[in-house]
Amino acid sequence: MTGRTKVRQSPPQRPGAPVLHGRGAELAALKALMAPTALSDRPGLDRSRADRPGADGPVLVLSGDPGLGRSALLEHAARSFDAGPVLRVRASRAESGVALGGAHALRCAAAGLPGGVPADVPGLGAAPSWMLHLLTTVAAGAPLLVCVDDVHLWDTPSRAALGFAARRLHPAGPVRLLLTVARQHAADPDLAALPVRTLAPLSPSAADALLDDTARGHAAGSHAVPSHVTRGHTGSGAVVDPAVREELLEEAQGNPALLCALVARLSPAHLSGEQRLPRPLADAETLRDVAGAHLAGLSAEAGDLLLLVAAAHEHDPEGADAELIRRAAALPSDGRRPAATPDLLVLSDGRFRFTSPLLCRAVHVCAPPERRRAAHRALASVLEAQGHELLALLHRAWSVTGHDPPTADRLAAAAGDPSVTASRGQRSTAYARAAELTADARERAERLTAAAEQALLAGRARTARRLTECTGDSALPAVVRGRAARVRGILALRDGPATDAGEALLLARSLLAADDPGHALLAGLAAAEAAWATGDDAACLHALNAADRTAATATTTAAADHKTADHKAADHKTADHKTADHEVAGPARDYLNGMRAMLERDPGRAIPWLRRVVAHAWDEDGPERLLWSGAAALLLGDVPTARRIGARTLAAARSRGPESSVPRALELLAYAELRTGQHALARAHAEEGLRTAHLYGQGNVAAHHHAVLALAASIADEPARVAHHADAALDTARRHGLRQAATLAEWASGRAELGRGRPFEAAARLGPLVRPGPDGGHFAVRMLVMPCYVEAAALTGRRELLDEARAVVGEFALWAHFGADVQAPAQLARCRALVADADRADALYEDALTLHERAGGDFEQARTRLLYGKWLRRRRRLQEARTCLRAALVAFERCGARIWADQAQAELRANGAAPSAPGAGALDGLTPQQLRIARCVAEGATNREVALRLAVSTRTVDYHLRKVFAVLGVRSRVELSRRVEQAEQHGTRVR
Structure with a gap:
């Protein structure tokens, strides 16, 4: 354990100090910890909080996993504290067993202060309060910051004394205490009742900002930076290629230390995407730099146990089965935690788990190769005895080096055997390892492709994408290239440009058509799905026609395969793969035919x-x-x-x-x-x-x-x-x-x-969606948008929009007649009512309500009732309007449509059927119509726009607006807007 004293009177920040991204809450807590209080009688210090015992507190414990920034925050605090000296102590696992070693390190650091340690300070461990006496005496009434890094590595007596002192420091006293501790030790009894802040992984935005800062600094320090990479760029993403950025952020998983170490390993050509990233991205040296200090000082027995657990995590990321580990390590099988188990492991639910995924990776990758292979052999022996064929073979494969075709063949066969119990992720891992042990290029590519297919099914998109990078050789058989192209196409379909996905899938279909018609058909249907997503009905029909050319072949092949027991290359066909050949042709062809006829408007x-x-x-x-x-x-x-x-x-x-x-x-x-x-x-x-x-x-x-x-x-x-x-x-x-x-x-x-009562804005946004052609909305969704657009256009009252709405109603009638939307007939009647003459609208609204009763659905029926109620109220049929509006309000409230319920309630008030909302303050003096006009004006509408929106005359708006000004005592539209805004901020809904 090491102690260090810092006496600093200069400004806290220095040029080039690192920016701690995503740690705003922690930095605020540090600022509160170190804020000037009545710590001393030094002039100029803020005494405003001296009379508030416990304000912010004199102690803070930072906990978290390795690499998340505990030490960086402690360094920031030591660098920023300028009120007095800083005592820093860093704990070491190697000295954890030394009695009072931590206390001795702290005393040695205190001896380095200008006044040293007074002679009357008791010796180490003399009494429970000796450390408290040490800290307060050394401070001598002046501010003192004490920083202890990794306090969980202190010996027990030192930790207990420090905890005793921390709980008894006076809130307004001179001593500030900052401790860091591993996350699993934050609740240790020695630290009980101390305020703890646990560091979480960085958020995506914070990690992104850290990556930019680190990459720019890395590029600036290199003389080999291509000019086009950094020249003229100062914003986010100036150095790092988007694909490289995504992979780095995924690899780091929000760990700032690992992210910085990954960037430091890469060249500017790697970062810019000009050169392929090294594999593995986080190698032994990188992980050792980040986590090596946390693994130092372990006993040989503890190290062996950690390595076994880490090796078992390779096939089961959820944790290592405790019985498997005990047998592999020859430990007593009594269900208890082994005495040599290090604190880096937890045992729960019969599984060993690392306290940090980073430590698990570091233990496995940084271990000497022979020890790592020995751990896999030990696990393989136990798994063989337990009958876990695939997992045993997988560990055997990890225990060998170089090419080993026999082991690769057995592993690939087990990965492709549907009778072998294994997850898709494990099958993918097995195929990938079999490929590494395979000497033949073609067979290696086949196994990598099978691994990518299983990774895709397991939801491991990044792994699948990486595996397909090695299968682009044009010399490979068409079926192998086709399977790889299909994986790449589906990956792009789920997360990439849909047009690119469609082309990749069409290529896969053509490459697979001869040898694998089942998957060729699936590729063609996926290409149609990609075209559907882009809204290109012609491309969708083209993809379906291409798929149809393989459908007959797929059916024939499926029938033949039912009669054939011998399959060439059977080791690469899992149960999922055979599904395409045997089961999918019938349903797929029915779907293909139906979709094609639909697109052909038949x-x-x-x-x-x-x-x-x-x-x-x-x-x-x-x-x-x-x-x-x-x-x-x-x-x-x-x-x-x-x-x-x-x-x-x-x-x-x-x-x-x-x-x-x-x-x-x-x-x-x-x-x-x-x-x-x-x-x-x-x-x-x-x-x-x-x-x-x-x-x-x-x-x-x-x-x-x-x-x-x-x-x-x-x-x-x-x-x-x-x-x-x-x-x-x-x-x-x-x-x-x-x-x-x-x-x-x-x-x-x-x-x-539209729900907020803004028909002009709604019509402007919805109009382009209902128009046909490449600039309009999606061909299958635009029909669903049409009723909203017609309503918005009708409520504006503008002739040109009404004319366009009538044309839309004509097209919507064809859709309603088709019968593909149960709500469409009722919506059509409502739309016709909105654009019809007054003498026809009444009957059309009644027809719409009748059709809604048959179709069901609260929301659409309530919208029709709301519009009908508005129409009835404006024709002074108040009793009928009240009935309609009340039914609409109940339905809107039942389905959670609050903004539409507000409209119905406002119409009821305008109809004289409901009081003003409680608590409206000065707005209580306005009538419902005046409230509506006030809101419209507050939103910036002119009197003419208000008249059009509320379907009244401009003269009516002028009259009511004068009344509003008089009641509220305002003199301008600006004052009115402010008054309405204040009412809304206090919880009043202005309707």
Whole structure:
């Protein structure tokens, strides 16, 4: 253990001091800890808090995993403290067993102060309070900062004395105490009752900023930086290529020390993307630099145990089975924690786990190769005895070096055997290791491709992408290149430009057509999915026609394979791979035919095919085929069935996998719930879908979940949520060409404007979405947007918008007649009422309500009642209007549509049926109509715009506005806006 004294009177910050990104809360806590109080009688110090005992406290404990910045924060505090001297002590594991070693280090550091340690300070361990006496005596009434790094490595008596002193320091006294401790020791009894701040991994934005700072500093220190990399760039991302950035951030997992070490290892050519990144990205030297100090000083027995647990983590990231470790280490099997277990491990639920994933990686990678191989051999022997064939072979494969074809063959065969129990992640790892042991280039590429396919199914997108990098050799067989192209295409479909994904998948289809027609058909359907996402119906039809050319071959091959027992290259066909050959051809071909007929605008031919696809759902448990059934149900307009299929798909994906299907299953379910008006359920499933999409690296799927969340929030009074999710969806949609997600997000923003009573803004946002052609909305979504646009256009009262709305109603009538949307007939009647003459509108509204009764759905029916109630009120049919509006209000409240409920309540007040909102303050004196006009004016509308919005004359607006000014005592529109804003800030809803 080392002690150091710093006496500093200069300004706290020095040029070039590192910026601690993402640690704002911790830096604020340090500032509060070191803030001037009545610590001394030195002139100029702030005494304002001397009379507040306990203000901010004299002690702070920082805890966290290695590399998260405990020592960096302590260094920042020592550098920033200029009120007096700083005592710094850094603990060492090598001296943990030395009695009172920590106390001795602290006393030695104190001896370096100008006054030294007074002679009357008791000796080490003389009494429980000796350390408290030491600290207060050394301070001598002047400010003193004591910093102890890694205090958990102190011996027990020293730790106990320090904790005793820390709990008894006076809040207004001169001593400030800053301790750092490993996360698992933050609750140790010696540190009980001390304030603790636990460091979390950096947020994505903080890690991104740290990467930019580190990379710029790294580039500036190199003489080999290409001029185009840094010249003229000062903002984020000036040095690091986007793909390299993503991989570095993923590898670091929010650990700042590891991120900086990774950047330091790379050259400017690596960072700019000009040179391929080294593998592994975090090598032994990098991990040793970051975590080596935390592993130093361990006994040989403890080191062996750690290595066994780390080796077992290679096949099971969730933890190492305790019984497996005990047998491999020849430990007593009595269920107790072994005496030699280091504090870097925890034992819970029958598994050993590292306290930090970084330490696990460091232990395994930094171990001498022979010791690492010995650990894998020991685990393999136990697993063989337990009958775990694949895992035993995997550890055997890790225990050999160089090429070993026999071991590689056995491992690949076990990975491809569906009777062997293993996860897709383990199969992927096994294939990848088999490839490393394979000498033949073609066979190695086949196994790498199989590993990528399994990683893709397991939701390990980054691993799958890395594995396909090694399969681009044009000399490889077409089927191998086709399988790799299919993996790359699906990866791009889930997180990349959809057009690129479509081309890769079409290439995969052509390469696979001859030898693997089942997967060729799947590739063609995936290409159609990519084209659908872009809103290119012609490209979608082209992809379906291309897939159809392989469908007959797939059916023939599937029938032949049922009769054939001998399969060439069977070691590369897992149960998932054989599914494509044996089971998928029938449902896939039905789906293909139905989709193609739909795009060819031949519903008579499409409906029977699509109904067959829906019928398959009740006999299937494969998520991919269930997703087809759900899509078919949506196309048929059978949204309740689509919702049931979505729930079934989610259950299947969770129970049997693949894991990568979970975000898409949640997308289907959330969208179907949205269509049935179950907005709260849609939000819950979309929020989970967003988390899993990010977890599995599916950015495009995440964009769809953001769009669903924006739509769900658009019916509530949550403009910030609508804007956040819509912007997030549009950000990805614009970069990756996802017109479907973009249309949904824009629809959400427009519907929110409509709900807030802003028809002009809503019409401007929704108008482009309902227009056909490449500049309009998505061809399958624009019909769903049309009722919103017609309502917005009609409420503006502008002739040119009304004319356009009538044309939209004509096109919407064709959609309603098709029958693919159960709400469409009622919506059509409502739209016709909005643009019809007064003598026809009444009957059309009644027709719409009748059709709503048949279709169900609270939200759409309530919208029709609200519009009808407004129409009735303006024709002085007040009793009928009141009935309509009350029914609309109840329905809106029942489905959580608060912003629309506000409209209904405002109309009821304007109708004289409801009092003003309680607590409105000075606004209570306004009538309902005056409240509405005040709000419109506060939003910046002119009198003419207010008249158009409220369907009254300009003279009426002028009259009521004069009354508003008189009642509120304001003299200008600016004052009125301020008064309305103040009322809203105090919780008053101005309607």
